[in-house]
Amino acid sequence: MTPDKSKIAEQFINAIPHCKSLNMKLTNIGAGVAEMMLPYDLRIVGDPETGVIHGGAVSALMDTCCGAAAMSHPASPSGTATIDLRIDYMRAATPGQTIHTRAECYRITRSVAFVRATAVDDDAENPVATATGAFTVEGIK
Amino acid sequence: MMARKRPEPVQVVKQRRDAALSALVHGVPYIQFLGIEFERRGDELTAILPFDEKLIGNPILPAIHGGVTAGFLETTAVIGLAWSVMWDDIETGRIDVEELSLGHMPRLPKTIDFTVDYLRSGLPRDAYARARVNRSGRRYASVHVEAWQDQRAVLFAQATGHFLMPPRDADRDG
Numbered sequence: 001m002t003p004d005k006s007k008i009a010e011q012f013i014n015a016i017p018h019c020k021s022l023n024m025k026l027t028n029i030g031a032g033v034a035e036m037m038l039p040y041d042l043r044i045v046g047d048p049e050t051g052v053i054h055g056g057a058v059s060a061l062m063d064t065c066c067g068a069a070a071m072s073h074p075a076s077p078s079g080t081a082t083i084d085l086r087i088d089y090m091r092a093a094t095p096g097q098t099i100h101t102r103a104e105c106y107r108i109t110r111s112v113a114f115v116r117a118t119a120v121d122d123d124a125e126n127p128v129a130t131a132t133g134a135f136t137v138e139g140i141k
Numbered sequence: 142m143m144a145r146k147r148p149e150p151v152q153v154v155k156q157r158r159d160a161a162l163s164a165l166v167h168g169v170p171y172i173q174f175l176g177i178e179f180e181r182r183g184d185e186l187t188a189i190l191p192f193d194e195k196l197i198g199n200p201i202l203p204a205i206h207g208g209v210t211a212g213f214l215e216t217t218a219v220i221g222l223a224w225s226v227m228w229d230d231i232e233t234g235r236i237d238v239e240e241l242s243l244g245h246m247p248r249l250p251k252t253i254d255f256t257v258d259y260l261r262s263g264l265p266r267d268a269y270a271r272a273r274v275n276r277s278g279r280r281y282a283s284v285h286v287e288a289w290q291d292q293r294a295v296l297f298a299q300a301t302g303h304f305l306m307p308p309r310d311a312d313r314d315g
Contacts, residue, residue, distance in 0.1 A: 018206035021195035045170040047249060054171035055252045056212020063207040064198075082207040086256040 006030055006072070013068055024061060026068060032105040034068035036061060039098050051095035055129075059087055061101050062117050062131040069103035070113035070135045078139030080113060085133035093128045097121040103131075110140050157238050161231045162186075164241035165223060169249075172216055175209065179220060184228055188217040190268040197265070205263030210288065214270055214300040215255050218284040221272030222250050222304055248307030250282060255302035263297050266290050280306055 006029050013019060013026045013036075022044065028035035038053075038061045046054025063085055070080045093099055103117035113135040119128045158181065166172055166179050175196070180187045190196070190213045198206025227247060230236040236247065270288040282304045289296050 015200070016206065017195050017197040017200060018209055019198075043170055043174045048168050048170065048246065049248070054169070054212065054216075055255065056171055056175070056208065056215050059211035059215065059255070059257075060206060060208020063211065067207075081262065082257075082259045084256065084258050085207065085211065086254060087211075088254045089252050092251075 009068065009072060013064065016064065018060060019064055022057060022060060024064065027100075029068055029072045032069055032073040032108070033102065034065050034072055035100065035102045036065040036068070037098050037100045040096050045095075047092075050092065052092040053095075053099070055087070055089060058089075058093070058099065058119060058129055059085070061099060062087060062103070062119060062129070063133075065101045065103040066105075066115040066117050066131060066133050067135060069105040069115050069117070070108070070137070073105045073108050073113065075108045075137075075140055077108070077113065077137045080135045080137060083112070083134040083136055085131060087129055087131045089129050090127050093119075093121050094123070099128060100124075108137060108140075111137055113137050158231060160238045161227065161236065161241055162224065164238070165220060165227070165246065168246050169216075171212070172220075175212060175216070177213060177216055184225070186217075186221055186224055186271065188213065188220070188270045188272075190270075192266050192268075199262070202262060203265050205265070205268070207257075207259060210259065210263050210268075210298045211255065211257045211300070213268060214257060214286045214288055214298060215252060215302065217270040217288075218255070218272045218286050218300070218302050219249055219252065219304070221286075222274055222277065222282055222284050223247065225274050225277060226250075226306070250304035250306050253281075253303040253305055255300060257298055257300040259298050261295075261297045264290055268297070269293075278306070279309075282306055 044057040101119040107114040117131040196209045276283040288298045
């Protein structure tokens with residue numbers, strides 16, 4: 001991706017209302033790969049006993065990051081929507097820590113983009129969650 | 142002949158069930174963040190997601206964020222599953238509703254995996270969902286969820302998830 005195009009992608013993603021409300025940020029994008037982060041926030045806790053973030057917030061992060069990876073693929077789709085997304089939760093994210101995710105569009109056809117992603121906290125060796133998804137591809141002839 | 146126990150007054154039963162559900166739902170910050178509410182008919186629950194600007198994922202269409210849809214369905218699944226397990230304990234008084242409303246929540250099931258099937262884009266309107274517990278074992282459960290907006294028969298998303306059940310007191314006691 002050219003610096004201009006990645007700047008536009010960054011502004012586009014960071015302007016999504018739901019992502020803004022979660023303080024999600026795109027940290028890196030290019031050539032079918034995207035990286036995003038989600039800061040810890042008491043408003044999105046799913047288990048009040050432990051303070052662990054709800055899986056839904058992790059889903060929103062994974063879904064956005066996978067969509068961004070599909071959009072950034074060199075085949076250059078003009079738009080995308082999620083067809084399906086599976087998330088596996090390996091462990092609870094540690095309360096207080098930012099969640100980082102990296103998504104990779106590993107195959108794209110004229111109709112479908114196949115994407116996988118991994119989410120980690122400070123302990124980057126042990127993933128918090130992984131995701132695999134299929135996305136629609138718009139605007140490739 | 143054994144005397145049948147006299148049924149409790151309807152208001153007492155309703156009050157206890159509604160208080161238990163309210164404690165379960167209102168104790169989770171993320172559920173409040175999305176603004177999800179639950180309506181109860183007997184043991185059947187319907188989750189309601191009132192539309193709000195902060196739920197938008199595509200400002201051009203506009204459409205509800207796929208992550209919101211996933212979070213809404215996962216919440217419906219977890220609460221539906223916890224509710225089905227709690228039901229008997231609430232009925233027999235094994236769960237003290239007073240304790241629940243003081244924030245002493247029973248442990249919730251943990252999501253192992255969750256797969257969302259996005260059938261059409263979520264419109265900027267209220268959404269509804271119901272969960273069906275297909276299997277609920279001592280350790281694992283499988284739950285299916287359907288979500289719709291204007292028409293019950295026209296789903297905009299569905300999902301299947303597997304959950305790890307919290308240990309029950311009886312298990313801990315051996």
